[in-house]
Amino acid sequence: MSRFGLSPRKFRRLLTQYCSLTRELECVPTFFLTAVTLKRHPKLIKKLCQYGVEFAIHGYIHTDYGMLSYQEQKKHFNKAIETFNKCEIPFTGFRAPFLRTNDNTFRVINDLGFKYDSSITVHWDVIDDNDGFTREARREYQRVLDYYNTHQARSYLVLPRIIDNFVEIPVSMPDDEIIMERLGVTDEDKMSSIWNDIVKKSYQSGEIFTIQLHPERISHYEKTLIGIIRDLKQYNPPIWLATLREVTEWWKERNNFQFRIEDEGHGKYRVKADCSERATILVKNAGVNVPVKEWFDGYQSVESRDFVIESTKKPVIGVKPDSSPRAIQLLRNEGYIVESGEQPDNYSVYLEGLAEFDKTEEKALSQKIEQTDAPLVRYWRWPNQARSAVSVTGDIDAITINDFILRILETLFTPIEKERKTSLK
Ligand SMILES: [Zn+2]
Numbered sequence: 001m002s003r004f005g006l007s008p009r010k011f012r013r014l015l016t017q018y019c020s021l022t023r024e025l026e027c028v029p030t031f032f033l034t035a036v037t038l039k040r041h042p043k044l045i046k047k048l049c050q051y052g053v054e055f056a057i058h059g060y061i062h063t064d065y066g067m068l069s070y071q072e073q074k075k076h077f078n079k080a081i082e083t084f085n086k087c088e089i090p091f092t093g094f095r096a097p098f099l100r101t102n103d104n105t106f107r108v109i110n111d112l113g114f115k116y117d118s119s120i121t122v123h124w125d126v127i128d129d130n131d132g133f134t135r136e137a138r139r140e141y142q143r144v145l146d147y148y149n150t151h152q153a154r155s156y157l158v159l160p161r162i163i164d165n166f167v168e169i170p171v172s173m174p175d176d177e178i179i180m181e182r183l184g185v186t187d188e189d190k191m192s193s194i195w196n197d198i199v200k201k202s203y204q205s206g207e208i209f210t211i212q213l214h215p216e217r218i219s220h221y222e223k224t225l226i227g228i229i230r231d232l233k234q235y236n237p238p239i240w241l242a243t244l245r246e247v248t249e250w251w252k253e254r255n256n257f258q259f260r261i262e263d264e265g266h267g268k269y270r271v272k273a274d275c276s277e278r279a280t281i282l283v284k285n286a287g288v289n290v291p292v293k294e295w296f297d298g299y300q301s302v303e304s305r306d307f308v309i310e311s312t313k314k315p316v317i318g319v320k321p322d323s324s325p326r327a328i329q330l331l332r333n334e335g336y337i338v339e340s341g342e343q344p345d346n347y348s349v350y351l352e353g354l355a356e357f358d359k360t361e362e363k364a365l366s367q368k369i370e371q372t373d374a375p376l377v378r379y380w381r382w383p384n385q386a387r388s389a390v391s392v393t394g395d396i397d398a399i400t401i402n403d404f405i406l407r408i409l410e411t412l413f414t415p416i417e418k419e420r421k422t423s424l425k
Pocket residue numbers: 058062096097098395396397
């Protein structure tokens with residue numbers, strides 16, 4: 001509670017600090033905001049909006065929507081949309097309070113036309129057992145990760161994915177809250193080194209690091225954020241710094257890209273790429289008849305959208321016809337050309353044993369393909385030859401101490417919350 005002053009002044013100062021800082025760094029943050037908080041502070045939010053901040057919906061009230069039915073969630077999210085519209089705050093996305101969802105949450109946000117969700121959490125292995133944390137701190141840390149139903153970055157691909165009509169963009173753990181309140185880290189160098197490790201890991205694997213940094217902790221993380229953003233601009237191939245709306249638009253655009261591939265005989269395959277200008281086309285382990293640029297990890301990037309690849313076999317991934325749709329979707333999402341067939345010799349890479357495929361096997365499959373020395377062509381995950389992506393986000397749950405108390409009361413007096421408490425007993 002000490003984070004919130006009695007007037008909005010203190011929080012306004014923190015928000016302004018966050019916004020001017022990111023502005024200076026040429027980085028636009030995405031803030032998730034509960035509708036009741038917006039209702040109480042429309043002028044302040046409007047001002048930040050004019051400042052260029054991207055806003056998104058963080059529920060009507062700050063409650064565990066993972067406990068609510070489809071109808072109840074729909075009622076809440078509709079009321080939230082109404083509030084945002086009334087206050088003229090544009091939004092396209094959603095993040096659940098407490099990062100808690102159930103299947104209904106995703107159905108509702110899809111049915112209400114949200115463009116993206118960022119509630120699924122992914123945990124990066126950046127907390128070392130030898131870092132000297134107490135057993136209690138480590139237990140707390142694990143307890144929060146369990147509460148969020150966190151996926152593990154060591155096995156799950158940390159990438160956007162299309163679910164029905166919206167894009168899911170995972171948010172990275174540990175976030176500011178866990179690092180400070182659960183692990184008890186207050187040393188800025190230590191905070192920076194934890195997040196820097198995630199930048200490096202996500203760069204190495206070409207994934208997205210969605211930072212969660214709550215505005216109320218910006219004073220503690222100022223140096224960390226400045227360091228991270230300044231550093232990431234030095235990478236080559238670059239790191240794409242984008243808002244979640246921009247990531248969403250890109251992912252949808254990329255989803256329409258296609259390759260046409262024709263066998264011209266004598267080990268030559270013509271590739272025609274149907275894609276936008278900012279698409280990144282990569283080729284590996286093969287000669288190409290147009291200029292290429294060395295890129296990363298043995299890949300070369302190709303500017304041309306019509307070129308010939310030299311390869312003894314068709315440079316596509318063949319999969320056994322019994323492969324699970326989840327596995328095939330993953331390979332397509334990875335930008336490869338995928339064909340189903342019985343003859344391994346017809347393809348530069350042939351995959352079998354994918355009839356049962358679980359999300360915990362994603363990274364292993366992706367790495368297996370990366371390690372092959374077979375000729376391949378693909379669309380890379382990010383635009384303009386970027387290697388990986390970083391997005392800066394934060395939740396605004398309360399602006400004043402009044403909001404903070406109301407936040408507790410609001411959830412206490414909803415019938416659903418009572419139900420939740422009973423079911424937790
Ligand atoms: Zn929140």
